[in-house]
Amino acid sequence: MTTDFSNSVILPENLPAIEAAEFNPVDPKYLKILYINHLIMGVILGLSLLVFFLILKAKIPEFILWISGGLFVGIMVYSLIITRLSFSKRGYLIREKDIAYQRGLIRYKLTSIPFNRIQHVELIQTFIAKKMDLATIKVYTAGSSSDDLEIPGLPLGIASQIREFLTGKISPDEKD
Amino acid sequence: MKRIDFSQPRRQSIKGLILIFFQEARTAIKIFWPALVPLVLSKNSDKKLLILGAALAVGLILILIHTILYYRKFLFRIDNQQFILNKGYLNRKTLTIPIERIQNVNTNQTLLQQFLNVMSVEIDTAGSSKKELKIVALSKPEAIQLAMELSRYLEAKQTNNPEDQEKPVAEEKLILQLTNRDLLRIGISQNHFQTAFLIFIFGAQFYSQVKEYFQEKAEKYAQEAFEYISQSGWAIISSLIVFFLIISFLYSMVRTLVLYYDLRFNRLNQSYRIVSGLLNRKNLLIPFRKIQQLNWETGPVKKLFGIYKVNILQATSGVAVKTPLIEVPGCLYKHIELLKSDLFGPDALKDQPVIHSSGIYFRRTWIYKGWLPAGLFSPLLILDWRYVFLLMAWILFMLIYSRLTLKKSYFQVSKDQIRVSSGAISHKFKQMEFHKVQHLKFSQSIFYKKLGVASLEIGNASGKITIPFIDIKIARDLYNYLLWYAETSNRFWM
Structure with missing residues (x-):
């Protein structure tokens, strides 16, 4: 892949782009x-x-x-x-090397975190969510904790799968 | 200087007893003072004195015992590339920190420590809270040696070269030292309006708290003051503003002196060392590699003096602990050039096209900061129609402000770094390298979808850089590019 980025903002054509349509919806519950x-x-x-x-x-x-x-x-x-x-705007996407979450109609927001920048992953169930078998996945990066990625409204099974998957992906400690 | 062997468990300096005692006594007072208040206020006077004295004596003895036990059980050593700290006598606690995990090592001297001729050493990791890893009292040579020992690994680790591990720490080179004249300039060029506002808010809060205790009197005075203000009107308001400005000017001067007195900005092989402060002498070591972002800014008065304020941003540590901002005021442009070339290499951004925010950013800023507040305060017109002039003046001021905001909102990118400009009255720059990217956020309001603008937020371990209202195509492409860059880069990012 070329990185001929320096002369213009036009990027290499074959850069993997995030397509809104590919996102998985959260649980209707x-x-x-x-x-x-x-x-x-x-x-x-x-x-x-x-x-x-x-x-x-x-x-x-x-x-x-x-x-x-x-x-x-x-x-x-x-x-x-x-x-x-x-509600239909909410969705998450797990690609080969990163995880993304999008939401918002009036103010659309899309957040991505590369796997190799994840510090740790948390699975949270609020009281109400527990009753409905739903869970929230929180992804933390180093430093500030306010801007991490949070995917609410996942079926518990999928949420724990995602957690396992992400925990496995977290790069081992810096080697250098 | 005699070399100290840190591989054996070591205690703090014996003078640490005094420091720990004061510390713990302060904590105890903070906790127990409400319990003592009714006792002090009660009437029975001869018994009272006895109880009070007994309580104090018992308290002091308990704190003394606690201090001695705490001191005796507080042991640290460096063993097998790990910094190990044992503490606690009831609950033994062992903290083990791999040296490679250490973000930086800072030494510090408060007034009391200066008096006792000891230093504290703080070890900062990206995860744990800072208070945990603080040794409050080491003799000066020992503190410096420990800091050196721990930071030598930091230095060597950066270069990625095993041979360098053996090299001794390089000579320090002084880049910048602030003289008293510099401090005067820095003090003058602070944002006095902001400080005045903060002091005003603080004063108002303080007033409302005090009011509860002295309700009646305060109400009477407040009533009088209020009547006085409303009678004499504008004259009194403007003199109040002047009063707060003078106070804030004095405050800025004192603050500048206390924080930046005799600031020395040194450069080692691959890190900076900043020593500064009057009462509390801080000593910060910042390895280049740990630096996430470089910010610098200038304002109208700063420009007059040709000085910039520089912030060096590192990974913020822990959850509740706020990492102190590393601030170097009073830098000249050549210092910024030096910092940039140290941290980002030869300036690759110089010849890159400047990409400005969309004109919509002006419109939105004007509406949000000009019209909206004016609208919210419009009920004032019922009180007196002449407020219309004030509201108009605000909207006009915000027109200029928003114009300036738009003018200064631009960025430049190269293939591996970005520089973002922002500000209105002041002019701020933020620069970071792409391999430090941790998260990306793309956001777009439904109202601007048709107009094809969006905002981008680039996060690193020290915070984030926002680029507001740029062309949606550019925002998307940058988003994808930065994501790809962070995923494929194998350079150390924090």
Whole structure:
């Protein structure tokens, strides 16, 4: 493969490109978890909003209460719809040398980590996920822990397979 | 200097007892002071004194015993290419660190340590937390020798040449030393608006905390102050701004002096050594190979003096521990040239085309930082219509700001490295090599899909570099290329 990259940004034609279509979808059951998370979030936010209003009821004109209430409901409904619509965008891809995850409708994001940069792999099951036999795979690289790859909503069997596979792929310690 | 044999288990300097004692006493006070408060405040005075004295005496004796046991059981040695640390008397703990895993070795001297003439040695690995691997009190020669011993492997390992392992550590060469005049310039060229804002926020927080204790009084004063401010209006606000600017200027000066006093930037064979600080003298050794990224920036005032602030980024260690930023302010352009040629070889980027961010970046910055905040503050207009001037001024300022942001948002790539420019008022550069790439992130908002722009984030072990709003084709190609590069490169990346 040529690496004639220096004179222009045009790259060698045969560079392996990530195609969005090749991605594997996450488990449809995961959508339920997203809904439940949404509900919990909504209830917490709604209750705190309510408490806030009850305290300040006397001081705030009524129309502001209505506007904020409407806004809250509007935002909740909107994000619920977005969650549903963007669900099909979620997907992961394991290639010969790297792992990738994509998500997002309004803001599409694609993250890749080469196998030889993985420090360790984690399999996590939240309480709800456990009930549905789902799991999350977390891939860590060295240094900062915030930008690692996370694939939620995998069937447990596949998740543990991925973990085994990735753990096997992690390069042995630096040799030099 | 007598050579110390580190293969035998060694204790810290006996003066370490004092340091450990103070450390542990401080921790104990931090934990137990709330328990003492009711006792101190209680009325019964003659009994109180007795109980208080007894509690203090028992506490001190316990801490003393703890200190002695801790000191006696704290042993370290270098054995078979491993640094081994034993500690703890109730729970024995052995930490074994292969020397090749060590990221860097730093020595440090706080004021108390300077007084006792001892140094602490911190060993930094990419994984464990830093506090674990700290020896607080070694005599100066011993600390230096230990640091040398441990970092010699670092030096030799880099060159990838077994013959070099035998070579002694090379002479240090002084690259840059900050004089007091440099410090003055650095202090002046700090971002005083930012500091003033931080001090203001800090002050407000402090005020709200204090308020809880002195609620009534504070409310009364606050009321008065508020009335005063609202009556005299703009004059008082502008004098407040001036006040905070002066405070922040003084703060910057003191901070610059404390952090960078007599900063010496040395170059060894394959690493840098930075020694700096007034009260707390820090000594950092940074092997070239461990450096992930080089950042440098200049601002309007810095430009006047012709100075740059340089940050050398290394792999961040541990989860909760924040690696101190290695900062060298007051560099001249020639120093940056030197750093670049040390770390990245001859400048391959010089003749590469400059690729700018799309004009959409300007629009988005203006909307997000100009119109949106102005919109959020628009209810102020109900209070007084004259706020419209303030909001307009903000939007206009942000127009210029966003223009500058776009103008400075560009990058250059060669086949193995990238340099990204950013900033608005200041001008920042970030440069890294492609074999350091750890993760890649491509992101695109649905609103910009038709316009064909996307953003790219290139991650390394020290953080990430973002290239906002570039042509989608370029973003995709770079993504694929960098991924391929990281996967096929067999150079050491961290």
